[in-house]
Amino acid sequence: MQGTPIDTATRHLAETSRWKPLECAFWLVAFGAIWLLPSHHLILNEIIITALFAMSLDLILGYAGIASLGHAAFFGFGAYFAGIFAILVIGDPLTGLVLAMLASGALGFITSFLVLRGVDLARLMVTLGVALVLGEIANKMTWLTGGADGLQGVMMGPVLGLFEFDLYGRTAYVYSLVVTFLLFLLARRIVVSPFGLSLRTIRDNPLRARAIGIPVNRRLIAVYTLAAAYAGAAGALLAQTTQFVSLDVIALHRSADVLLMLVIGGTGYLYGGFAGAIVFKVLQDVISNWTPQYWTFWIGLILVILVLIGRERMNHQAAVLWARLRGKPEPRPRTIVGGH
Amino acid sequence: MAEPLLQLAQLSAGYGLARVINDVSLTLEAGRSLAVLGRNGTGKTTLLNTIIGATRHLGGTIRFEGRDITKLRSDLRARGGIGWVPQERNIFKSLTVEENLTAVAQPGAWDVEAVYRLFPRLKERRGNMGNQLSGGEQQMLAVARALVLNPRLILLDEPTEGLAPIIIEELLAALKRITRDEGLSAIIVEQHAQKILGVTDAAIILDRGAIVHQSTSASLIADPAPLETHLGVTGKKAGVRGGH
Numbered sequence: 001m002q003g004t005p006i007d008t009a010t011r012h013l014a015e016t017s018r019w020k021p022l023e024c025a026f027w028l029v030a031f032g033a034i035w036l037l038p039s040h041h042l043i044l045n046e047i048i049i050t051a052l053f054a055m056s057l058d059l060i061l062g063y064a065g066i067a068s069l070g071h072a073a074f075f076g077f078g079a080y081f082a083g084i085f086a087i088l089v090i091g092d093p094l095t096g097l098v099l100a101m102l103a104s105g106a107l108g109f110i111t112s113f114l115v116l117r118g119v120d121l122a123r124l125m126v127t128l129g130v131a132l133v134l135g136e137i138a139n140k141m142t143w144l145t146g147g148a149d150g151l152q153g154v155m156m157g158p159v160l161g162l163f164e165f166d167l168y169g170r171t172a173y174v175y176s177l178v179v180t181f182l183l184f185l186l187a188r189r190i191v192v193s194p195f196g197l198s199l200r201t202i203r204d205n206p207l208r209a210r211a212i213g214i215p216v217n218r219r220l221i222a223v224y225t226l227a228a229a230y231a232g233a234a235g236a237l238l239a240q241t242t243q244f245v246s247l248d249v250i251a252l253h254r255s256a257d258v259l260l261m262l263v264i265g266g267t268g269y270l271y272g273g274f275a276g277a278i279v280f281k282v283l284q285d286v287i288s289n290w291t292p293q294y295w296t297f298w299i300g301l302i303l304v305i306l307v308l309i310g311r312e313r314m315n316h317q318a319a320v321l322w323a324r325l326r327g328k329p330e331p332r333p334r335t336i337v338g339g340h
Numbered sequence: 341m342a343e344p345l346l347q348l349a350q351l352s353a354g355y356g357l358a359r360v361i362n363d364v365s366l367t368l369e370a371g372r373s374l375a376v377l378g379r380n381g382t383g384k385t386t387l388l389n390t391i392i393g394a395t396r397h398l399g400g401t402i403r404f405e406g407r408d409i410t411k412l413r414s415d416l417r418a419r420g421g422i423g424w425v426p427q428e429r430n431i432f433k434s435l436t437v438e439e440n441l442t443a444v445a446q447p448g449a450w451d452v453e454a455v456y457r458l459f460p461r462l463k464e465r466r467g468n469m470g471n472q473l474s475g476g477e478q479q480m481l482a483v484a485r486a487l488v489l490n491p492r493l494i495l496l497d498e499p500t501e502g503l504a505p506i507i508i509e510e511l512l513a514a515l516k517r518i519t520r521d522e523g524l525s526a527i528i529v530e531q532h533a534q535k536i537l538g539v540t541d542a543a544i545i546l547d548r549g550a551i552v553h554q555s556t557s558a559s560l561i562a563d564p565a566p567l568e569t570h571l572g573v574t575g576k577k578a579g580v581r582g583g584h
Contacts, residue, residue: 197443201432208430211392212444213418213489268434 016192026271027181034174041169045176047281049237052180054261054273055187056230061259062267063191064223065203066115069124069255070131071231073111076250078104078232079239080138083151086240091157093175097236104232105225112224116217128252135250150246154239165241172241179237183230187270190226199223200268264306343406345370345493345525346391351400353390359398360386361549370492373519373526375536375557378546379571384529385427387546388495391527392424393417405492419446423486427497427529429478431470437481438466441488448490449522455484458514476507483514493525494518500535508535515539533560533567545570 033044053075060066082100090096114126138145145151158164163171190196201209202216210216239245248254261276283302288295346368354360361383368374376384389395391402393414402410409417418424432440441452456463459480465473473481479499486494499515500508516539518524530536537543537557545553545566553566560566 194442194445197435197439200434200439201443204432204434205430207394208426209432210413210415211394211418211424211426212485213415213446214444215415215419 017189023271026274030177030181034170034177038168038170041173043281043285045169045173045241047277048173048176048180049234049241050258050261050281051274051277052176052183052237053231053234054258054265054277055180055184055270056227056234056273057258058262058267058270058273059187059191059227059230060224061262062269062272063196063199063203064220065206066220066224067120067124068115068127069252069259070127070129071227071258072250072252072254073127073131073134074104074108074228074231075235075238075254076131076138076247077107077134078235079245079249080145080151080235081232082236083154083239083245084144086154086156087151091155092161093156093159093240096156096240097179097233100236100239101229101233104235105229107232108228109221109225111228112221115224116220128255131250131252131255135247135252138250139247145245148247150244151239152244154243154245156240156243165243169241176237176241179233183233184270187230191270195219195222203268260303263303342370343403344368345372345405346527347401347403348391349401349403351390351402352398353386353395354398355386355396359549360395361390361546363400364546364549364551365400366544366551366554368493368525368527370525371523372542373528373540375533375540375543376527376529376546377531377533377536377543377567377571380531382546383549384531384546385497386549388424388497388527388529391417391495392422418489418491421490421492423489423491423494425479425482425486425494425496425499427501429475429482431473431478431481431485433469433471436467436469437462437473440470440481440485444485445488446490450487450490452488455487458487458517459484476503476511479503479507479511480514483511483518487518491524493527496526496528498529498531500530500532512536512539533564533571537561 030048033040037044053071056074057068057071060068060071078100081103082096085096085099111130114130115123118126139147141147142149156165159171159175163175165171165175191199198209198214198219201212201214202219206216235249238249257280258273261280262272263276264279265272265274265276280299283299284295287298291298344367346366348364348366351364352359352362364387366374376387378384386395390397393409393412397410400410401408404417404420404422407420409420412420432443435443438452441455445452456466461477462480462484465477470478470481483494483496483499486496496515499511503511512535515526515528519526519539526540528536528540533543537560540557543553543555543557543560544551547570552570555566
């Protein structure tokens with residue numbers, strides 16, 4: 001009966017980490033867009049950054065069950081940190097990115113202790129409160145952040161000393177995409193590891209998880225810190241690729257938008273943030289071109305319909321239709337990576 | 341003289357303001373198993389919940405392997421060697437069978453392959469989600485999940501409740517193997533004495549949160565009068581039969 005949990009975990013990781021065809025297709029399209037959609041790099045850059053931000057929220061909401069209305073606090077903190085670092089210290093994007101991630105992670109670690117207290121509504125209020133406090137600090141510290149005028153004068157050096165940021169957003173998109181892909185790979189590894197599985201047990205039932213030996217608070221602190229670092233990375237990418245930071249990065253609507261993206265795309269399987277960000281941003285782009293005054297009305301209506309019909313049901317129906325077209329047996333509802 | 345594995349001394353506990361178990365004292369030696377019997381609502385589940393740390397402590401002490409764990413967090417008790425199979429099984433529904441096991445496994449003799457050998461049915465269902473299992477399979481998974489923690493003591497709360505007779509036989513055989521062959525200590529809460537006395541070494545009967553009878557399982561099988569007195573079942577109805 002000899003064996004170790006490490007052997008089991010390694011085998012489990014190997015089994016669950018296999019790439020599915022749909023995943024490969026997704027990333028091939030994302031990288032293919034570098035050459036296939038050269039005139040859309042700016043919007044693609046915005047989408048991929050938003051997707052990374054949504055993925056960071058998915059780590060805490062979808063895997064650990066922590067609802068947050070203030071996740072933009074870390075996004076904004078990362079953005080300001082990267083912007084100020086570029087102005088005051090050095091314009092190297094990678095150095096700024098790594099340090100912004102660490103700083104946001106540190107902020108997440110400190111605030112995670114507040115999140116541990118209470119559940120659901122209390123957590124929503126605490127996270128919202130943290131974002132409001134940071135937003136007001138950013139607003140008042142005009143000498144550092146530029147306040148309501150925004151942080152100006154951010155000058156970024158070339159990525160790896162080779163690739164200058166250009167007006168058409170090509171370098172920006174490639175840079176954001178590669179960073180997001182690497183962070184996605186790490187997140188993908190984490191969520192299927194015993195650590196990731198234990199997060200899902202906490203989401204399912206924290207009391208029972210604790211009673212079967214899972215250190216609930218430590219796990220929640222760890223994932224909250226990680227998610228904050230990811231959100232900080234997304235904020236830093238935005239600051240570096242747009243070379244501007246405004247109070248908007250930390251505003252309530254940004255936290256709400258990213259939550260909506262997860263409602264659209266689904267939680268607990270990492271790709272929900274990507275799907276939600278694509279749908280949300282494309283809808284925003286298309287509808288605001290069509291009707292600049294009322295685009296929020298249409299977005300809201302679509303969201304209401306989506307929730308009423310049920311995303312899972314729509315996904316399943318699409319899969320059934322696809323299977324019928326191919327003459328294959330109808331699939332059962334399933335996920336791509338972990339989750340449910 | 342070696343310390344007993346588990347020692348409860350004048351233990352009282354409950355939920356909120358309600359005191360459910362009162363002044364309970366008992367000792368369990370390593371490698372021994374104990375049946376906790378009693379009618380509904382007499383504090384059997386609360387006793388197990390108190391040992392794992394899921395109730396409000398109102399008095400007394402719990403010592404495990406000589407160490408006072410009365411104030412220890414429940415996750416540390418579990419990591420420290422107390423496995424728990426709750427009454428509702430509480431399988432994590434969004435995890436597969438294997439993920440339920442991998443999420444909590446600790447180094448030791450009981451690894452995932454070992455519990456698959458004990459419950460081959462789980463191996464067949466390793467890719468199924470927790471909510472796709474039958475009641476019996478969920479109970480097997482709950483026991484297996486406790487075993488991969490490699491505990492020195494396993495607490496089982498009404499493990500046979502709601503299961504088909506054939507599944508109960510399978511489960512009891514596994515429990516017998518765990519306690520008798522592998523020497524794992526166990527406390528098994530059960531309403532139906534006949535099911536469990538053949539598996540355990542000793543038994544207590546609880547009434548209104550206190551121990552009203554304490555003896556070996558063999559003596560209860562030989563003389564079921566205490567069962568008639570405290571559980572209201574006749575020896576014949578209790579159907580106690582030897583299993584040693």
